[in-house]
Amino acid sequence: xxxYTENGTAKGALSNLTILDLTRVLSGPFCTMMMADMGARVxxxxxxxxxxxxxxxxxxxxxxxxxxxxxxRNKRSMTLNLKNPxxxxxxxxxxxxxxxxVENFRPGVMKKLGLDYETLREINDQIVFASVSGFGQYGPYxxxxxxxxxxxxxxxxxxxxxxxxxxxxxxxxxxxxxLSGMAVCIxxxxxxxxxxxxGHGQQIDxxxxxxxSFSIFAEVLRYFETGKVPERMGNRYAALAPYxxxxxxxxxxxxxxxxxxxxxxxxxKILKKPELIxxxxxxxxxxxxxxxxxxxxxxxxxxRTVTVEEGVNALLAVGIPAGPINDASMLTKDPHIAEVREMxxxxxxxxxxxxxxxxxxxxxxxxxxxxxxxxPLLGQHTEELLKELLNLNxxxxxxxxxxxxx
Amino acid sequence: xxxYTENGTAKGALSNLTILDLTRVLSGPFCTMMMADMGARVxxxxxxxxxxxxxxxxxxxxxxxxxxxxxxRNKRSMTLNLKNPxxxxxxxxxxxxxxxxVENFRPGVMKKLGLDYETLREINDQIVFASVSGFGQYGPYxxxxxxxxxxxxxxxxxxxxxxxxxxxxxxxxxxxxxLSGMAVCIxxxxxxxxxxxxGHGQQIDxxxxxxxSFSIFAEVLRYFETGKVPERMGNRYAALAPYxxxxxxxxxxxxxxxxxxxxxxxxxKILKKPELIxxxxxxxxxxxxxxxxxxxxxxxxxxRTVTVEEGVNALLAVGIPAGPINDASMLTKDPHIAEVREMxxxxxxxxxxxxxxxxxxxxxxxxxxxxxxxxPLLGQHTEELLKELLNLNxxxxxxxxxxxxx
Numbered sequence: 001x002x003x004y005t006e007n008g009t010a011k012g013a014l015s016n017l018t019i020l021d022l023t024r025v026l027s028g029p030f031c032t033m034m035m036a037d038m039g040a041r042v043x044x045x046x047x048x049x050x051x052x053x054x055x056x057x058x059x060x061x062x063x064x065x066x067x068x069x070x071x072x073r074n075k076r077s078m079t080l081n082l083k084n085p086x087x088x089x090x091x092x093x094x095x096x097x098x099x100x101x102v103e104n105f106r107p108g109v110m111k112k113l114g115l116d117y118e119t120l121r122e123i124n125d126q127i128v129f130a131s132v133s134g135f136g137q138y139g140p141y142x143x144x145x146x147x148x149x150x151x152x153x154x155x156x157x158x159x160x161x162x163x164x165x166x167x168x169x170x171x172x173x174x175x176x177x178x179l180s181g182m183a184v185c186i187x188x189x190x191x192x193x194x195x196x197x198x199g200h201g202q203q204i205d206x207x208x209x210x211x212x213s214f215s216i217f218a219e220v221l222r223y224f225e226t227g228k229v230p231e232r233m234g235n236r237y238a239a240l241a242p243y244x245x246x247x248x249x250x251x252x253x254x255x256x257x258x259x260x261x262x263x264x265x266x267x268x269k270i271l272k273k274p275e276l277i278x279x280x281x282x283x284x285x286x287x288x289x290x291x292x293x294x295x296x297x298x299x300x301x302x303x304r305t306v307t308v309e310e311g312v313n314a315l316l317a318v319g320i321p322a323g324p325i326n327d328a329s330m331l332t333k334d335p336h337i338a339e340v341r342e343m344x345x346x347x348x349x350x351x352x353x354x355x356x357x358x359x360x361x362x363x364x365x366x367x368x369x370x371x372x373x374x375x376p377l378l379g380q381h382t383e384e385l386l387k388e389l390l391n392l393n394x395x396x397x398x399x400x401x402x403x404x405x406x
Numbered sequence: 407x408x409x410y411t412e413n414g415t416a417k418g419a420l421s422n423l424t425i426l427d428l429t430r431v432l433s434g435p436f437c438t439m440m441m442a443d444m445g446a447r448v449x450x451x452x453x454x455x456x457x458x459x460x461x462x463x464x465x466x467x468x469x470x471x472x473x474x475x476x477x478x479r480n481k482r483s484m485t486l487n488l489k490n491p492x493x494x495x496x497x498x499x500x501x502x503x504x505x506x507x508v509e510n511f512r513p514g515v516m517k518k519l520g521l522d523y524e525t526l527r528e529i530n531d532q533i534v535f536a537s538v539s540g541f542g543q544y545g546p547y548x549x550x551x552x553x554x555x556x557x558x559x560x561x562x563x564x565x566x567x568x569x570x571x572x573x574x575x576x577x578x579x580x581x582x583x584x585l586s587g588m589a590v591c592i593x594x595x596x597x598x599x600x601x602x603x604x605g606h607g608q609q610i611d612x613x614x615x616x617x618x619s620f621s622i623f624a625e626v627l628r629y630f631e632t633g634k635v636p637e638r639m640g641n642r643y644a645a646l647a648p649y650x651x652x653x654x655x656x657x658x659x660x661x662x663x664x665x666x667x668x669x670x671x672x673x674x675k676i677l678k679k680p681e682l683i684x685x686x687x688x689x690x691x692x693x694x695x696x697x698x699x700x701x702x703x704x705x706x707x708x709x710r711t712v713t714v715e716e717g718v719n720a721l722l723a724v725g726i727p728a729g730p731i732n733d734a735s736m737l738t739k740d741p742h743i744a745e746v747r748e749m750x751x752x753x754x755x756x757x758x759x760x761x762x763x764x765x766x767x768x769x770x771x772x773x774x775x776x777x778x779x780x781x782p783l784l785g786q787h788t789e790e791l792l793k794e795l796l797n798l799n800x801x802x803x804x805x806x807x808x809x810x811x812x
Binding site: 011012013014015016017034038057058059061066067070135136137138139140141144145146147149150153154155156157158159160161162163166167168169170171172173174175178179180182183184185186187189190191192193194196197198200202203204205206207209210211213214215216217218219220221222223224225226229230232233234235236237238239243244245252253254256258316319320321322323324325326327328329330331332334335336337340341343344355356358359360361362363364365366367 | 417418419420421422423440444463464465467472473476541542543544545546547550551552553555556559560561562563564565566567568569572573574575576577578579580581584585586588589590591592593595596597598599600602603604606608609610611612613615616617619620621622623624625626627628629630631632635636638639640641642643644645649650651658659660662664722725726727728729730731732733734735737738740741742743746747749750761762764765766767768769770771772773
C-alpha cells in the first residue's frame, strides 16, 4: 500500500489555508514547500522581472532551475510590485482573503514597504505574520546580512562538527536554512491553532542563528555543566563505544553498540571473544568509551574480513544496530528509502522536463502530502489568482499591468 | 521589550491540546518539548521503575540528568504499566480526553500492546496518532534498530559532511533525532488542523532516515542532474567564493561573498586591490568559484593582519556578510543570541538545582513559548493527572497502584 501518492486526490491537511508567500531562496520556501505538499493554497508573490533568485540556482536544465523546481512544487506564482501603490493595494486586498503571510526579507523591509504586522492586522486580525531571517526581528545583529554559513558559524554548529584534527567545519547541507524553515512552519501552524485560543492571529519571528543554537542544545548543556568547551569528535559519541564507523573489506560501515548488552552480544556472537566483556578496559560503558581507541582493533580484526553488506547483515541478525554509509548514488537506489518510503518521485516540469523530485518525509495516512503541480513559471498564475482571490476582470488586470503593479 | 519570558502568564498557543506522550530519549521528547513550551498539556507516560532512559543521561548533577531536565521542562510525568490490563484500561480512558498520542517505540510495539491507531480511533476518532522511529512504520527496514548515527549514515548526511580529506563524518549533533522531532511536530500540528478539513484525526509516521535524506535535498538534486556523487567540501559552497573561513591574527572567521557585487566591494574597500575584479581567474562568480584556492591568499594577506573582531567589523561596515566562529563558550555569552534572543535562561530544578535551560527559537509575540515548570520526577504527577483527567478518587488510585498498573 502506498502511503504517499504523486498525484494526491484526497484533501490535503492544510487545504483550508491560504498563504501569501513573499519568501525567496531557501529557508522560507522550504517552509512553504512543506505546507504546499500538505495542500495549502500557496501564492508565491515575486518581484516582476527577475522573481526569486533561486530561479537561476544550479543545477539548471533548459535555462530552468532544478533546485527551484523542487522547492516550489505545488505553489502558484504571481508577480506583484510591492513598491508600486497599486501593487501594494492589491497585496492588502489579498491579505483580507489569507490566513498567513510569510516573508524572509531583512528585518525592517516590510515596515518600509508599509506592510508590517501592525498594518496587516488592521485589515485582517486573523492573519498570521511569520518572518524568518538570519538574526531575527530584534536584537543588535538584526540588521546584519544572514547566510546559512554565518548561522552555522555563529550558532556554534561549526565548532562541534568535523574530525578531531579538522578546523571548525560547516555541515555539508544548509542546516541553518532547513532547521529555521521547519521551525517557522511549526510557529505558523501553532499560531493557526492559537487563533482558536486567543481569537486572533499574531506575529512570529524565527532566526537561523537561534535555531542552529537550539539544535546543539546537548553540547551546550555539557559545556554549562562541565565548563569544558565541546570539541570536534568526528563520528564518535562521547559516551558510547564501539559506536562509530569501522572498516570492512570494501568500505566502511556503522556499528552502534548503544548499551552494555549490545556490546556483550558483539563480543560473544560476532567477535567470538567473550574475554573482552570482562577486560578491565572495556567492562562497563563509561570505561569502554574512555578506551574507544583500544577497542577499535578488536572490532576491525573482524570487520576487515567481511564486506559492508556481510558485516551489516551479520550484526543485524544478532540484533546489533548497524548500517552502511550511503552516498547520494546508494541512497537514491535504496530499496527502503527510495522505493518504499518514496523519497524520490518521478516528476515532469514543463521546462526542465522529466526530473526526480524529493518526497515529503511526513507520512500522513488520511491526508497524504503529495506533489500535484510543478513549480510555476514567473507570474504564471498572476491573472488566475487575481480573478480567484479578488474577482478582478480582464480590464482591471490589464490596467494593473500597464500601471507597473504586476 | 522581552519577547520571551521565563514565566509565561499569557495563554500558550497550544494550551487547548492534551498530548499523551509515550516517547523516550530524544526525537519524540524534542517534539513534545516544543509543544509543551507552547502551552500544550503534555502528559509524559513512563514505565514504572525506570522511566525514560535519559533520566540517566550525562551530564548528571545530584544523580539527576541535566539533559533530561532540559528536554522535559513543562511536562508532567505519570507512571503507567501498559502491559498490565488495568494500566492499559487507564490509558484507553485517557485517550478519550486527549488530542494527540505520540510514541517512538520500535514499529509494532503499540500493536502488540493492543494500542495501535485502529484501536484508539474506535475510542476517539479525533485522536492524532504520531509515531517517530528510525526507519518508519512500513518498509523492509522498519524493524531495524534506529539510532541517530545510522540515520546520518544511511540517509546520506555523513557522505557530504566533513573536510575534503575526511572520511564520511557524522554531524556533531544528533541531527536525525532533531530534524525528525521537528518533522513529527509539523505532522501533528497539520493533523490537528486537518480535523477541521476531514472531520477526524489520523495516523502520522516520521522516520529519522527519511528526514535526514530530505534535508540533503540540494546535494541529491545535484547528483540526479550531473550523475556526479557529491563529495565533502569542508566549509565551501560549490558555487561561491570567497565564501568560507579565513585566518585572522587570533583565529578564523567567515567571509560570505554571496554575489558579484559583494566580491567587488571586498576588492575595492577591504583588500584595496581593484585589479582582482577583472583578473581573468576571478572575474565572474562561477569562474571565481572554480579558482577558490587562488583567491584565498589575497584574502588572507589582509585577514591575517586583523583580529577576528576587527575583520568582522570592517566587513560588516561595508555591507559584506561576515561573522565569528563561536564555540559553546562564546555562543553562550553572545550579547545577541544569549541575551536579547534569550536562548539561555536561568532555571531552577528541584533536584539538579540552579541550571541554565535552552530557550525556544520560535518567538510568538502574543502566545510566548515559555519555561513554566521544571522537568518532572518519575511519576510525580500520577495522582494529580488521574484525578484531573479521569476524576479518579484516592481509593481507586490506591487500587491501581496495588494492582501494579502504576
